[in-house]
Amino acid sequence: MITFDDVVKVYPGGGTAVDHVSLELPTGKLTVLVGPSGCGKTTSLRMINRMISPTSGRVLIDGKDIAGQDEALLRRGIGYVIQNAGLFPHRTVLDNVATVPVLLGKTRREARTAALGLLERVGLSEEFAKRYPAQLSGGQQQRVGVARALAADPPVMLMDEPFSAVDPVVREQLHREFLRLQQDLGKTIAMVTHDIDEAIKLGDVVAIFRQGGVLAQVATPQELLVAPADDFVAEFVGRDRGIRSLSFDTAAELPVAALPDDLVLDEAGRPSGWRSGSQVLPTGGTFTSSDSLRLVTDLAITSPVGTAVRVNGDGKADGVVRHHDLADYLAARRAS
Numbered sequence: 001m002i003t004f005d006d007v008v009k010v011y012p013g014g015g016t017a018v019d020h021v022s023l024e025l026p027t028g029k030l031t032v033l034v035g036p037s038g039c040g041k042t043t044s045l046r047m048i049n050r051m052i053s054p055t056s057g058r059v060l061i062d063g064k065d066i067a068g069q070d071e072a073l074l075r076r077g078i079g080y081v082i083q084n085a086g087l088f089p090h091r092t093v094l095d096n097v098a099t100v101p102v103l104l105g106k107t108r109r110e111a112r113t114a115a116l117g118l119l120e121r122v123g124l125s126e127e128f129a130k131r132y133p134a135q136l137s138g139g140q141q142q143r144v145g146v147a148r149a150l151a152a153d154p155p156v157m158l159m160d161e162p163f164s165a166v167d168p169v170v171r172e173q174l175h176r177e178f179l180r181l182q183q184d185l186g187k188t189i190a191m192v193t194h195d196i197d198e199a200i201k202l203g204d205v206v207a208i209f210r211q212g213g214v215l216a217q218v219a220t221p222q223e224l225l226v227a228p229a230d231d232f233v234a235e236f237v238g239r240d241r242g243i244r245s246l247s248f249d250t251a252a253e254l255p256v257a258a259l260p261d262d263l264v265l266d267e268a269g270r271p272s273g274w275r276s277g278s279q280v281l282p283t284g285g286t287f288t289s290s291d292s293l294r295l296v297t298d299l300a301i302t303s304p305v306g307t308a309v310r311v312n313g314d315g316k317a318d319g320v321v322r323h324h325d326l327a328d329y330l331a332a333r334r335a336s
């Protein structure tokens with residue numbers, strides 16, 4: 001666990017960048033530091049590996065104040081990924097990843113073999129290993145940056161806007177890959193972003209900062225959407241938060257009604273449309289009990305008959321949810 005204990009940072013000649021922040025970043029989880037520009041996110045992140053020292057207060061890793069620790073040793077256990085990857089331009093991709101393990105005492109051959117494995121894990125095949133960073137796309141460079149940070153197998157990773165320099169489609173792909181990787185590795189990660197949607201998507205815990213380096217709220221993404229602490233957080237989290245919060249709940253407990261007569265099924269029992277006079281209208285998609293309530297809501301709204309169809313693992317229809325029943329369910333859930 002990383003602990004900020006009443007941390008203050010005042011830059012000489014500047015204002016207060018971080019103002020009495022107390023925060024816990026749980027072990028094995030991804031904590032996102034998010035907030036508007038200049039609110040102290042990067043300063044806070046860099047206090048974890050001592051690139052910046054607090055003016056007062058303490059930063060502890062697993063209960064030990066890092067101020068008293070050997071700086072080189074401390075950083076060995078902390079990977080660092082920055083925007084635009086920050087790769088060494090005159091080294092190949094392979095050597096970018098293998099450099100730190102060599103410095104830590106691995107033979108060049110061992111380090112290179114491990115580096116190839118890491119590149120593969122972040123989705124880069126062997127053909128990229130011999131290239132130089134400038135010969136890669138932005139998204140590929142970010143992947144190398146992540147592989148390089150992982151090379152020393154540090155328990156802690158600091159990531160400063162790691163996905164912001166790539167276009168939205170590549171970012172989406174990197175998010176998915178990164179979440180899968182983190183599921184396997186379970187690193188303790190602190191990530192800075194200014195993008196609340198990214199924070200909500202990736203974070204186990206989200207710490208929202210406001211101007212002046214003050215913590216506005218620390219919560220799970222779902223809590224932030226359902227119960228923002230104040231108007232600043234509500235505004236920062238953005239519109240549609242009620243609908244967005246439904247992404248975090250599955251349809252497992254949603255009661256379904258029996259299949260109605262106007263639902264058309266194929267021979268295998270799979271839904272193929274809604275009968276409407278002489279026409280058959282499209283179902284517009286189906287859900288399973290492990291899908292989110294947000295998907296079910298979307299299906300019920302967009303269905304030509306206001307009804308979402310549930311299917312089982314074989315794709316057979318096994319129940320329906322009408323939009324008014326869904327509304328009743330959501331209202332009852334809110335009240336409980």
Ligand SMILES: Nc1ncnc2c1ncn2[C@@H]1O[C@H](COP(=O)(O)OP(=O)(O)OP(=O)(O)O)[C@@H](O)[C@H]1O
Nearest residue numbers: 011012014017036037038039040041042043044194
């Ligand atoms: N070396 C420095 N000297 C003086 N002031 C600084 C220094 N570094 C940062 N600041 C100031 O401290 C405040 C917090 O900066 P910081 O970079 O931590 O914010 P941030 O939330 O990461 O911002 P951004 O999202 O724009 O990167 C800002 O007002 C900034 O101008």
